[in-house]
Amino acid sequence: MSSRIFKDRNKLSPYYIPKKLPYREEQLRILHSIYDAMIKNIKNTYPRFIQIIGPTGTGKTCTTIRFGEQLVKYAEREGVNLKHVYVNCKVDGTTRYVLFRNLVRKLTSKISTRSLSPEEMIQQLIEYLRLEGIFALLTFDEIDYFVQINPKEHIVYDLTRVMEASPGKPSPIIGEIFIAKSLRWHSFLDSREKSTLGIGVIEFPRYTDLQVREILSNRVEEAFNPGVVDEETLDLVSEITASPPINGDIRVGLDLLYYAGNLAENRGFDRVLPDHVRKVYSEINPSITSEDIMSLDRNGKMILLALARSLKSSRSAYIGLRELRRSYEVICEEFGFKPTERFEETVQDLIYRGIIDMKSLMELGISGASLTDLEEFLSSLMERLKKEVVNE
Ligand SMILES: Nc1ncnc2c1ncn2[C@@H]1O[C@H](COP(=O)(O)OP(=O)(O)OP(=O)(O)O)[C@@H](O)[C@H]1O
Ligand SMILES: [Mg+2]
Numbered sequence: 001m002s003s004r005i006f007k008d009r010n011k012l013s014p015y016y017i018p019k020k021l022p023y024r025e026e027q028l029r030i031l032h033s034i035y036d037a038m039i040k041n042i043k044n045t046y047p048r049f050i051q052i053i054g055p056t057g058t059g060k061t062c063t064t065i066r067f068g069e070q071l072v073k074y075a076e077r078e079g080v081n082l083k084h085v086y087v088n089c090k091v092d093g094t095t096r097y098v099l100f101r102n103l104v105r106k107l108t109s110k111i112s113t114r115s116l117s118p119e120e121m122i123q124q125l126i127e128y129l130r131l132e133g134i135f136a137l138l139t140f141d142e143i144d145y146f147v148q149i150n151p152k153e154h155i156v157y158d159l160t161r162v163m164e165a166s167p168g169k170p171s172p173i174i175g176e177i178f179i180a181k182s183l184r185w186h187s188f189l190d191s192r193e194k195s196t197l198g199i200g201v202i203e204f205p206r207y208t209d210l211q212v213r214e215i216l217s218n219r220v221e222e223a224f225n226p227g228v229v230d231e232e233t234l235d236l237v238s239e240i241t242a243s244p245p246i247n248g249d250i251r252v253g254l255d256l257l258y259y260a261g262n263l264a265e266n267r268g269f270d271r272v273l274p275d276h277v278r279k280v281y282s283e284i285n286p287s288i289t290s291e292d293i294m295s296l297d298r299n300g301k302m303i304l305l306a307l308a309r310s311l312k313s314s315r316s317a318y319i320g321l322r323e324l325r326r327s328y329e330v331i332c333e334e335f336g337f338k339p340t341e342r343f344e345e346t347v348q349d350l351i352y353r354g355i356i357d358m359k360s361l362m363e364l365g366i367s368g369a370s371l372t373d374l375e376e377f378l379s380s381l382m383e384r385l386k387k388e389v390v391n392e
Pocket of ligand 2: 060061062141
Protein backbone atom coordinates (compact mmCIF):
# COMPACT_ATOMS: atom_id res chain seq x y z
CA MET A 1 0.00 0.00 0.00
CA SER A 2 1.47 3.35 -0.92
CA SER A 3 1.71 5.95 1.79
CA ARG A 4 1.20 9.66 1.60
CA ILE A 5 3.77 10.18 4.30
CA PHE A 6 6.52 7.66 3.70
CA LYS A 7 8.51 7.04 0.56
CA ASP A 8 10.33 4.15 2.25
CA ARG A 9 9.99 3.74 5.98
CA ASN A 10 12.71 1.07 6.06
CA LYS A 11 15.20 3.87 5.65
CA LEU A 12 14.49 4.74 9.29
CA SER A 13 15.26 1.23 10.53
CA PRO A 14 18.18 1.05 12.94
CA TYR A 15 19.68 -1.64 10.69
CA TYR A 16 19.69 0.37 7.49
CA ILE A 17 23.05 1.93 6.68
CA PRO A 18 22.84 4.97 4.39
CA LYS A 19 25.28 5.35 1.50
CA LYS A 20 26.89 8.39 3.01
CA LEU A 21 27.92 8.59 6.66
CA PRO A 22 28.55 12.28 7.29
CA TYR A 23 31.12 13.16 9.97
CA ARG A 24 32.60 9.68 9.98
CA GLU A 25 34.89 10.18 6.99
CA GLU A 26 37.90 10.67 9.23
CA GLN A 27 37.29 7.42 11.14
CA LEU A 28 36.87 5.53 7.87
CA ARG A 29 40.06 7.08 6.54
CA ILE A 30 42.02 5.96 9.59
CA LEU A 31 40.69 2.42 9.28
CA HIS A 32 41.66 2.34 5.62
CA SER A 33 45.11 3.69 6.36
CA ILE A 34 45.64 0.75 8.70
CA TYR A 35 44.20 -2.14 6.74
CA ASP A 36 44.62 -1.18 3.06
CA ALA A 37 48.37 -1.50 3.32
CA MET A 38 47.97 -4.99 4.74
CA ILE A 39 45.91 -6.06 1.74
CA LYS A 40 48.70 -4.80 -0.53
CA ASN A 41 51.22 -6.95 1.31
CA ILE A 42 48.97 -9.79 2.33
CA LYS A 43 51.67 -12.48 2.39
CA ASN A 44 53.42 -10.77 5.26
CA THR A 45 50.63 -9.61 7.48
CA TYR A 46 50.32 -9.97 11.19
CA PRO A 47 46.98 -9.22 12.84
CA ARG A 48 46.32 -5.67 13.90
CA PHE A 49 43.89 -4.95 16.70
CA ILE A 50 41.89 -1.77 16.75
CA GLN A 51 39.44 -0.48 19.30
CA ILE A 52 36.55 1.74 18.40
CA ILE A 53 35.29 3.79 21.30
CA GLY A 54 32.35 6.16 21.54
CA PRO A 55 29.02 6.76 23.25
CA THR A 56 25.67 5.31 22.18
CA GLY A 57 24.40 6.11 18.70
CA THR A 58 27.58 7.71 17.39
CA GLY A 59 27.82 5.44 14.36
CA LYS A 60 30.36 2.90 15.60
CA THR A 61 28.49 -0.13 14.32
CA CYS A 62 27.34 1.28 10.98
CA THR A 63 30.74 2.80 10.20
CA THR A 64 32.55 -0.46 10.96
CA ILE A 65 30.16 -2.51 8.85
CA ARG A 66 30.55 -0.02 6.02
CA PHE A 67 34.32 -0.17 6.39
CA GLY A 68 34.20 -3.98 6.21
CA GLU A 69 32.26 -3.79 2.92
CA GLN A 70 34.71 -1.30 1.47
CA LEU A 71 37.75 -3.30 2.52
CA VAL A 72 36.33 -6.53 1.07
CA LYS A 73 35.77 -4.73 -2.25
CA TYR A 74 39.25 -3.28 -2.21
CA ALA A 75 40.71 -6.73 -1.46
CA GLU A 76 38.77 -8.17 -4.35
CA ARG A 77 40.34 -5.63 -6.71
CA GLU A 78 43.75 -6.62 -5.37
CA GLY A 79 43.03 -10.30 -5.90
CA VAL A 80 42.72 -11.12 -2.20
CA ASN A 81 39.87 -13.27 -0.93
CA LEU A 82 38.87 -11.36 2.21
CA LYS A 83 35.86 -11.83 4.44
CA HIS A 84 34.63 -9.48 7.11
CA VAL A 85 32.92 -11.32 9.92
CA TYR A 86 30.88 -9.16 12.24
CA VAL A 87 29.63 -10.54 15.54
CA ASN A 88 27.64 -8.59 18.08
CA CYS A 89 28.17 -9.91 21.59
CA LYS A 90 24.69 -8.82 22.64
CA VAL A 91 23.05 -10.73 19.81
CA ASP A 92 25.38 -13.54 18.81
CA GLY A 93 26.27 -14.99 22.16
CA THR A 94 26.77 -14.13 25.74
CA THR A 95 29.17 -16.98 26.41
CA ARG A 96 32.49 -17.68 24.74
CA TYR A 97 31.23 -21.00 23.48
CA VAL A 98 28.15 -19.61 21.74
CA LEU A 99 29.95 -16.55 20.45
CA PHE A 100 32.80 -18.51 18.85
CA ARG A 101 30.35 -21.01 17.41
CA ASN A 102 28.45 -18.18 15.74
CA LEU A 103 31.69 -16.64 14.55
CA VAL A 104 32.67 -19.90 12.85
CA ARG A 105 29.20 -20.37 11.38
CA LYS A 106 29.19 -16.91 9.89
CA LEU A 107 32.41 -17.71 8.11
CA THR A 108 31.75 -21.23 6.89
CA SER A 109 29.42 -24.16 7.20
CA LYS A 110 32.31 -26.54 6.59
CA ILE A 111 33.47 -26.69 10.21
CA SER A 112 31.39 -28.75 12.55
CA THR A 113 31.62 -27.06 15.94
CA ARG A 114 29.97 -29.85 17.84
CA SER A 115 32.25 -31.33 20.51
CA LEU A 116 34.86 -28.61 19.97
CA SER A 117 36.05 -26.40 22.81
CA PRO A 118 36.11 -22.64 22.19
CA GLU A 119 39.91 -22.73 21.75
CA GLU A 120 39.63 -25.58 19.26
CA MET A 121 37.02 -23.68 17.29
CA ILE A 122 39.39 -20.76 16.80
CA GLN A 123 42.23 -23.12 15.89
CA GLN A 124 40.06 -24.91 13.33
CA LEU A 125 38.95 -21.62 11.94
CA ILE A 126 42.51 -20.55 11.30
CA GLU A 127 43.40 -23.87 9.71
CA TYR A 128 40.35 -23.62 7.50
CA LEU A 129 41.28 -20.10 6.38
CA ARG A 130 44.85 -21.17 5.61
CA LEU A 131 43.72 -24.19 3.66
CA GLU A 132 41.23 -22.25 1.56
CA GLY A 133 43.46 -19.23 1.08
CA ILE A 134 40.91 -16.94 2.69
CA PHE A 135 41.74 -13.90 4.82
CA ALA A 136 39.48 -12.49 7.48
CA LEU A 137 38.82 -9.30 9.38
CA LEU A 138 36.84 -9.95 12.56
CA THR A 139 34.72 -7.40 14.37
CA PHE A 140 33.48 -7.88 17.91
CA ASP A 141 30.79 -5.34 18.68
CA GLU A 142 29.62 -4.58 22.24
CA ILE A 143 32.71 -6.25 23.64
CA ASP A 144 32.35 -4.18 26.83
CA TYR A 145 29.03 -5.89 27.47
CA PHE A 146 30.61 -9.33 26.98
CA VAL A 147 33.58 -8.87 29.29
CA GLN A 148 31.39 -7.34 31.95
CA ILE A 149 29.18 -10.41 32.18
CA ASN A 150 31.99 -12.92 31.57
CA PRO A 151 35.04 -11.44 33.25
CA LYS A 152 36.53 -14.91 33.72
CA GLU A 153 36.22 -16.10 30.14
CA HIS A 154 39.21 -14.07 28.93
CA ILE A 155 37.92 -13.94 25.42
CA VAL A 156 40.35 -11.20 24.48
CA TYR A 157 43.21 -13.49 25.40
CA ASP A 158 41.89 -16.19 23.04
CA LEU A 159 41.30 -13.72 20.28
CA THR A 160 44.51 -11.77 20.42
CA ARG A 161 46.80 -14.76 20.91
CA VAL A 162 45.25 -16.66 18.03
CA MET A 163 48.45 -16.71 16.06
CA GLU A 164 50.76 -18.01 18.71
CA ALA A 165 50.19 -21.65 17.79
CA SER A 166 52.19 -21.07 14.61
CA PRO A 167 54.64 -18.29 15.38
CA GLY A 168 56.41 -16.62 12.51
CA LYS A 169 53.81 -17.64 9.93
CA PRO A 170 51.77 -14.82 8.44
CA SER A 171 48.23 -14.77 9.60
CA PRO A 172 45.00 -15.36 7.70
CA ILE A 173 43.31 -13.11 10.26
CA ILE A 174 44.43 -9.65 9.24
CA GLY A 175 42.80 -7.84 12.09
CA GLU A 176 40.26 -7.63 14.81
CA ILE A 177 38.13 -4.63 15.65
CA PHE A 178 36.69 -4.34 19.14
CA ILE A 179 33.82 -1.90 19.65
CA ALA A 180 32.95 -0.50 23.08
CA LYS A 181 31.26 2.55 24.57
CA SER A 182 34.29 3.63 26.57
CA LEU A 183 37.70 2.42 27.66
CA ARG A 184 36.23 1.27 30.96
CA TRP A 185 35.99 -2.27 29.60
CA HIS A 186 39.75 -2.57 30.12
CA SER A 187 39.17 -2.90 33.84
CA PHE A 188 37.82 -6.41 33.15
CA LEU A 189 40.97 -7.46 31.29
CA ASP A 190 44.11 -8.89 32.80
CA SER A 191 47.51 -7.40 32.06
CA ARG A 192 48.40 -9.90 29.31
CA GLU A 193 45.18 -9.09 27.52
CA LYS A 194 45.73 -5.38 27.77
CA SER A 195 49.20 -5.71 26.42
CA THR A 196 48.33 -7.81 23.34
CA LEU A 197 45.32 -5.66 22.62
CA GLY A 198 47.57 -2.65 22.22
CA ILE A 199 46.68 0.98 22.14
CA GLY A 200 45.15 1.49 18.72
CA VAL A 201 42.00 3.43 19.52
CA ILE A 202 39.72 5.29 17.13
CA GLU A 203 37.35 7.68 18.83
CA PHE A 204 33.77 8.35 17.80
CA PRO A 205 32.82 11.65 19.44
CA ARG A 206 29.21 12.65 20.11
CA TYR A 207 27.55 14.46 17.24
CA THR A 208 26.96 18.19 17.71
CA ASP A 209 23.55 19.82 17.17
CA LEU A 210 24.32 20.76 13.60
CA GLN A 211 25.72 17.35 12.77
CA VAL A 212 22.64 15.62 14.18
CA ARG A 213 20.43 17.86 12.07
CA GLU A 214 22.30 17.13 8.88
CA ILE A 215 22.36 13.37 9.46
CA LEU A 216 18.64 13.28 10.23
CA SER A 217 17.84 15.57 7.33
CA ASN A 218 19.51 13.11 4.93
CA ARG A 219 17.44 10.28 6.36
CA VAL A 220 14.25 12.32 6.08
CA GLU A 221 14.96 12.77 2.39
CA GLU A 222 15.33 9.03 1.90
CA ALA A 223 12.39 7.94 4.03
CA PHE A 224 9.65 10.55 3.56
CA ASN A 225 7.87 11.95 0.55
CA PRO A 226 9.05 15.43 -0.40
CA GLY A 227 7.62 18.24 1.72
CA VAL A 228 6.08 15.92 4.32
CA VAL A 229 8.43 16.74 7.16
CA ASP A 230 8.45 20.47 7.94
CA GLU A 231 11.64 22.31 8.75
CA GLU A 232 10.18 23.01 12.18
CA THR A 233 9.53 19.33 12.74
CA LEU A 234 13.07 18.45 11.80
CA ASP A 235 14.36 21.22 14.05
CA LEU A 236 12.44 19.82 16.98
CA VAL A 237 13.58 16.23 16.41
CA SER A 238 17.18 17.38 16.05
CA GLU A 239 16.99 19.52 19.14
CA ILE A 240 15.59 16.67 21.25
CA THR A 241 18.18 14.26 19.85
CA ALA A 242 21.14 16.56 20.36
CA SER A 243 20.39 17.62 23.93
CA PRO A 244 20.33 15.70 27.24
CA PRO A 245 19.29 13.05 28.11
CA ILE A 246 19.68 11.77 24.50
CA ASN A 247 23.00 13.52 23.88
CA GLY A 248 23.22 12.90 20.17
CA ASP A 249 22.10 9.26 19.93
CA ILE A 250 20.97 9.23 16.29
CA ARG A 251 18.93 6.11 16.88
CA VAL A 252 16.48 8.05 19.05
CA GLY A 253 16.10 10.70 16.35
CA LEU A 254 15.30 7.99 13.80
CA ASP A 255 12.77 6.40 16.15
CA LEU A 256 11.11 9.77 16.72
CA LEU A 257 10.81 10.37 12.99
CA TYR A 258 9.46 6.89 12.42
CA TYR A 259 6.79 6.97 15.13
CA ALA A 260 5.83 10.58 14.43
CA GLY A 261 5.40 9.65 10.76
CA ASN A 262 3.19 6.71 11.68
CA LEU A 263 1.13 8.86 13.98
CA ALA A 264 0.62 11.50 11.31
CA GLU A 265 -0.41 8.81 8.86
CA ASN A 266 -2.84 7.12 11.26
CA ARG A 267 -4.47 10.42 12.01
CA GLY A 268 -4.91 11.16 8.32
CA PHE A 269 -2.43 14.05 8.08
CA ASP A 270 -0.35 14.59 5.00
CA ARG A 271 2.45 16.28 6.93
CA VAL A 272 4.40 15.40 10.04
CA LEU A 273 4.03 18.23 12.52
CA PRO A 274 5.98 19.17 15.65
CA ASP A 275 2.94 18.13 17.66
CA HIS A 276 3.23 14.58 16.38
CA VAL A 277 6.83 14.54 17.53
CA ARG A 278 5.89 15.87 20.96
CA LYS A 279 3.18 13.28 21.39
CA VAL A 280 5.52 10.44 20.39
CA TYR A 281 8.31 11.77 22.56
CA SER A 282 6.08 11.73 25.61
CA GLU A 283 5.44 8.04 24.96
CA ILE A 284 8.85 6.67 24.17
CA ASN A 285 11.48 6.11 26.73
CA PRO A 286 14.67 7.67 25.49
CA SER A 287 16.77 5.02 27.14
CA ILE A 288 15.09 2.05 25.43
CA THR A 289 15.09 2.12 21.63
CA SER A 290 13.40 -0.28 19.23
CA GLU A 291 16.79 -1.78 18.50
CA ASP A 292 17.23 -2.59 22.20
CA ILE A 293 13.94 -4.41 22.15
CA MET A 294 14.57 -6.21 18.87
CA SER A 295 17.89 -7.53 20.12
CA LEU A 296 16.27 -9.30 23.09
CA ASP A 297 15.36 -12.96 22.88
CA ARG A 298 11.81 -14.05 23.47
CA ASN A 299 12.18 -14.45 27.22
CA GLY A 300 13.82 -11.07 27.56
CA LYS A 301 10.90 -9.47 25.76
CA MET A 302 8.34 -11.35 27.84
CA ILE A 303 10.00 -10.39 31.10
CA LEU A 304 10.11 -6.76 30.03
CA LEU A 305 6.46 -6.96 29.08
CA ALA A 306 5.69 -8.53 32.46
CA LEU A 307 7.55 -5.73 34.19
CA ALA A 308 5.75 -3.03 32.19
CA ARG A 309 2.41 -4.57 32.98
CA SER A 310 3.04 -5.02 36.70
CA LEU A 311 4.38 -1.50 37.05
CA LYS A 312 1.32 -0.17 35.33
CA SER A 313 -1.16 -2.11 37.43
CA SER A 314 0.66 -1.37 40.68
CA ARG A 315 1.00 2.30 39.73
CA SER A 316 4.48 2.49 41.12
CA ALA A 317 7.98 2.89 39.74
CA TYR A 318 9.23 -0.38 41.23
CA ILE A 319 8.05 -3.91 41.89
CA GLY A 320 9.71 -6.89 43.59
CA LEU A 321 11.41 -9.80 41.85
CA ARG A 322 8.80 -12.29 43.06
CA GLU A 323 5.97 -10.24 41.69
CA LEU A 324 7.81 -9.95 38.40
CA ARG A 325 8.18 -13.70 38.16
CA ARG A 326 4.46 -14.20 38.82
CA SER A 327 3.51 -11.68 36.19
CA TYR A 328 5.95 -13.29 33.73
CA GLU A 329 4.38 -16.70 34.26
CA VAL A 330 0.93 -15.31 33.60
CA ILE A 331 2.14 -13.78 30.35
CA CYS A 332 3.78 -17.04 29.28
CA GLU A 333 0.49 -18.80 29.80
CA GLU A 334 -1.33 -16.17 27.80
CA PHE A 335 0.99 -16.60 24.84
CA GLY A 336 1.25 -20.37 25.28
CA PHE A 337 4.99 -20.46 26.00
CA LYS A 338 6.84 -22.48 28.60
CA PRO A 339 8.48 -20.18 31.17
CA THR A 340 12.27 -20.21 31.05
CA GLU A 341 14.27 -21.94 33.76
CA ARG A 342 16.81 -19.15 33.44
CA PHE A 343 14.47 -16.47 34.74
CA GLU A 344 16.93 -14.85 37.11
CA GLU A 345 19.76 -14.87 34.58
CA THR A 346 17.49 -13.23 32.04
CA VAL A 347 16.56 -10.51 34.52
CA GLN A 348 20.24 -10.03 35.28
CA ASP A 349 20.92 -9.72 31.57
CA LEU A 350 18.27 -7.01 31.24
CA ILE A 351 19.99 -5.18 34.08
CA TYR A 352 23.37 -5.42 32.33
CA ARG A 353 21.80 -4.10 29.15
CA GLY A 354 20.63 -1.06 31.08
CA ILE A 355 16.96 -1.75 30.40
CA ILE A 356 15.92 -2.83 33.88
CA ASP A 357 16.98 -0.80 36.84
CA MET A 358 17.45 -2.67 40.13
CA LYS A 359 17.76 -0.91 43.44
CA SER A 360 17.28 -4.10 45.46
CA LEU A 361 15.50 -7.43 45.05
CA MET A 362 12.34 -5.65 46.08
CA GLU A 363 12.83 -2.76 43.72
CA LEU A 364 12.97 -3.46 40.01
CA GLY A 365 11.98 -0.77 37.55
CA ILE A 366 12.52 0.39 33.99
CA SER A 367 15.61 2.52 33.45
CA GLY A 368 15.12 6.18 32.79
CA ALA A 369 11.34 6.19 33.24
CA SER A 370 10.10 8.89 35.56
CA LEU A 371 6.83 8.40 37.42
CA THR A 372 4.97 11.12 35.58
CA ASP A 373 5.43 9.73 32.10
CA LEU A 374 5.54 6.11 33.13
CA GLU A 375 1.92 5.37 32.46
CA GLU A 376 1.85 6.53 28.84
CA PHE A 377 5.22 5.10 28.14
CA LEU A 378 4.29 1.69 29.50
CA SER A 379 1.15 1.34 27.41
CA SER A 380 3.04 2.11 24.24
CA LEU A 381 5.91 -0.15 25.29
CA MET A 382 3.42 -2.95 25.92
CA GLU A 383 1.93 -2.50 22.47
CA ARG A 384 5.38 -2.65 20.91
CA LEU A 385 6.39 -5.69 22.93
CA LYS A 386 3.18 -7.55 22.18
CA LYS A 387 3.77 -7.10 18.47
CA GLU A 388 7.37 -8.24 18.90
CA VAL A 389 6.49 -11.31 20.96
CA VAL A 390 3.77 -12.38 18.55
CA ASN A 391 6.17 -12.03 15.63
CA GLU A 392 8.76 -14.32 17.22
N1 LIG B 1 27.08 9.63 10.43
C1 LIG B 1 25.91 9.00 10.28
N2 LIG B 1 25.18 9.17 9.16
C2 LIG B 1 23.99 8.55 9.00
N3 LIG B 1 23.43 7.73 9.89
C3 LIG B 1 24.11 7.53 11.05
C4 LIG B 1 25.37 8.14 11.29
N4 LIG B 1 25.81 7.77 12.51
C5 LIG B 1 24.87 6.95 13.00
N5 LIG B 1 23.85 6.80 12.13
C6 LIG B 1 22.64 5.99 12.33
O1 LIG B 1 22.33 6.00 13.70
C7 LIG B 1 21.99 4.71 14.16
C8 LIG B 1 22.92 4.33 15.28
O2 LIG B 1 24.23 4.13 14.77
P1 LIG B 1 25.13 2.92 15.26
O3 LIG B 1 24.25 1.73 15.48
O4 LIG B 1 26.26 2.76 14.33
O5 LIG B 1 25.60 3.51 16.66
P2 LIG B 1 26.62 2.89 17.73
O6 LIG B 1 27.68 3.90 17.94
O7 LIG B 1 27.02 1.53 17.28
O8 LIG B 1 25.70 2.84 19.03
P3 LIG B 1 25.73 1.76 20.25
O9 LIG B 1 26.91 2.08 21.09
O10 LIG B 1 24.46 2.01 20.98
O11 LIG B 1 25.79 0.40 19.62
C9 LIG B 1 22.05 3.78 12.97
O12 LIG B 1 20.76 3.57 12.49
C10 LIG B 1 22.89 4.54 11.97
O13 LIG B 1 22.49 4.23 10.66
MG1 LIG C 1 26.55 -0.36 17.98
